[in-house]
Amino acid sequence: MELKLKSFTKVEKREDSKLRGYASVTIDDCFAVESIRLLEGVKGLYLGFPSREYVNKEGETVHKDTCHPVNPETRKQFEDLIFAEYNKSE
Known part of the structure; x- marks a missing residue:
């Protein structure tokens, strides 16, 4: 499987936010994944894939990845x- 970075947008660091950037990636030049969030937590960088928010049967708000x-x-x-792209922009 070949992944290609379609775009990367770095976000200015803020103390009140884990968000560090957004990426779009193509898979084998035939499928695109948009709005992948680059986040920084206590254990370092991690990715947040596109998701949706909904209320379940118990009335709780739930986030569910739409692709991952x-x-x-x-x-x-x-x-x-x-x-690698994020580190190049540091």
């Missing part, structure tokens, strides 16, 4: 690509 890697190897490919 289904195995650690694929997640690492996304991380390597996006983290």
